[in-house]
Amino acid sequence: MSTPEAPLxxxxxxxxSTYVAGPSCAMxxxxxxxxxxxxxxxxxxSDTRRLPFSAMGRSIYWATLNRGKRSVEVNTRxxxxxxxxxxxxxxxxxxxxxxxxxxxxxxxxxxxxxxxWREDLIMVHILGHADGRPAVDxxxxxxxxxxMITGSPSDTSPVNHVLPAWDLLAGLHSVIAVLxxxxxxxxxxxGQYISVSLADVAATTAANLGMVAEVVINNEPRQRDGNFTFxxxxxxxxxxxxxxxxxxxxxxxxxxTMVELTGTRDAFAGLSVSMGLDFDDEVTRYKYRRVSxxxxxxxxxxxxxxxxxxxxAEAKILWGPYRSVEDFVRSPExxxxxxxxxxxxxxxxxxxxxTPRAVLKFDENVVSxxxxxxxxxxxxxxxxxxxxxxxxxxxxxxxxxxAGVIGGQ
Numbered sequence: 513m514s515t516p517e518a519p520l521x522x523x524x525x526x527x528x529s530t531y532v533a534g535p536s537c538a539m540x541x542x543x544x545x546x547x548x549x550x551x552x553x554x555x556x557x558s559d560t561r562r563l564p565f566s567a568m569g570r571s572i573y574w575a576t577l578n579r580g581k582r583s584v585e586v587n588t589r590x591x592x593x594x595x596x597x598x599x600x601x602x603x604x605x606x607x608x609x610x611x612x613x614x615x616x617x618x619x620x621x622x623x624x625x626x627x628x629w630r631e632d633l634i635m636v637h638i639l640g641h642a643d644g645r646p647a648v649d650x651x652x653x654x655x656x657x658x659x660m661i662t663g664s665p666s667d668t669s670p671v672n673h674v675l676p677a678w679d680l681l682a683g684l685h686s687v688i689a690v691l692x693x694x695x696x697x698x699x700x701x702x703g704q705y706i707s708v709s710l711a712d713v714a715a716t717t718a719a720n721l722g723m724v725a726e727v728v729i730n731n732e733p734r735q736r737d738g739n740f741t742f743x744x745x746x747x748x749x750x751x752x753x754x755x756x757x758x759x760x761x762x763x764x765x766x767x768x769t770m771v772e773l774t775g776t777r778d779a780f781a782g783l784s785v786s787m788g789l790d791f792d793d794e795v796t797r798y799k800y801r802r803v804s805x806x807x808x809x810x811x812x813x814x815x816x817x818x819x820x821x822x823x824x825a826e827a828k829i830l831w832g833p834y835r836s837v838e839d840f841v842r843s844p845e846x847x848x849x850x851x852x853x854x855x856x857x858x859x860x861x862x863x864x865x866x867t868p869r870a871v872l873k874f875d876e877n878v879v880s881x882x883x884x885x886x887x888x889x890x891x892x893x894x895x896x897x898x899x900x901x902x903x904x905x906x907x908x909x910x911x912x913x914x915a916g917v918i919g920g921q
Contacts, residue, residue: 518545519878523694524608526551526600527581528588528621530559532649532676533638533710534614535577536683541690542580542885543870549897550581551588551597554919556890568861570889575859579867580885582893585919592917594620596898598629603901609703610690614638616646623705632703634693636686639709647710649676656714657723657734665736678710678717685713745797747805748834755817756834757824764792769827774811780804841866857884891920 523546527538535550542548552560562573587593601609609630614637615621623635640647650672653659663671685708693704718724727733739748739758745767746760761767771777771791780791783803789796797804812820817833824831840846848854848866857867867884898904898918912918 517878519872519874520545522605522607523547523610524604525549525610525612525690526597527578528597528611528613528615529638530557530614531562532577532679533682533686533708534612535559536680537636537638537686537690538581538612539577539579540683540687540870544872548581549600549893550578550583552583552585552890552919553589554585554587554891554916556585560890566862570859570861572859572862572865574890575862575887576865576867579857579859579887581887582897583888583891583920584894584897585891586894587917587919588618588621590917591620592912592915594625596902596912596917597621598626599902600897601626601630601633607694609633610694611635612638612686612690616644627703630703632697632701634690634697634703635705636689636693637705637707638682638686639707641711642707642709649679649710652678652710652714655711656718658718661734661736663736664738667736678714681717682708682710682713740801743798744794745801745804747801747808749805749809749812749820751812751815751817751820753816755820757812757817757820758832758834759824760830761797762830764794766829767791767797769829770808773823773827773829774808776807776811779807855884857886859887860889889921894918894920 520541523541525538525541525546525548527534527548527550529535529538538548538550560571560574562571564572566572586596588597601611604610609632611621611626611633613621613635616639619625623633623637626635627633640652647655653672654670659670659672662673689706689708693706697703723734734742740746741760744760744762746758748756748758750756759770761770771780783789783800784791789800791797791800815823821831821833835843835846840848843849853868853871854866855869856864858864869884895909898909898912899906904912909918
């Protein structure tokens, strides 16, 4: 019986991107077994110095998002640096020749120019807008309208959420693009240029969730609704000792269980009779969500957090506790502790950090969850990559470093 391999063992990728979307794409490919080499300019790109920092001054953000990659510093604006990129692509073998990038207007490493080095090149190009206009996650988010429907109904100012959702979704779309292009190349022998824009990802997501049709067909734009869940009954409740939980009543069974648990059966029966309402109907439950919350709330307010969460779990109602980030990290009940996906990994100049493996789980024929991988310092693999992959000797490498074509170690 052969030894199981990681799903993407043998695949080789050059990551010439910064910040979240591109690096998260390349990190996901690396977690699944691909060999990823991140290319930075000498001294490191701007995201290599992004907060938060460790006590030693190293970017924790960069280290965790770029773990498992080989880090090489190359001046890709120089002719010699561009040649290094081309030769690396040539040397990568049949499952290499893949570039993930978000560079804009950068001559020498465009798809057409890199195809001169490798005809079957696969390039995934992440853009702000599809027409090339610059944008980042938070500017795209404001354009689509999500900040205007986030927060309290009494507030009229935009409320930004802190999750870079469009970056992360664009990164996953980019992973799909790489895998799709690999399949096409396997079948046809031809490479691909695929562009993914943050704005397109945001716009299509809004449309797929019915928000566009809601305006066009019903002329009813989505409104702010606080912590209520749109389209079904879901709301947050406070407990007697200051705890806070979120509940979702997804089905009629969940609804009826909550009604029994909170002792509100008679109150809802009275509403049903007096107003002719059917609370077995999801639309009715959503329409009268505020009345329902007012009836449910006293049950939560009379009980401790421990009592509430135990009762909700026993009743098999969908719920989750509100945690601070610190609680998420330190609580023994946190998914970080219970998921089995995290292992302690030492990062130089940072420390030992719980680090996730890949979330995809495969059968016994492949390594189901590749190990979380360490992160090199910026540029620490420069010499070894140029020596091992391109066969450059020490004298040549020193000359390139002296000329400013490469940096790092």
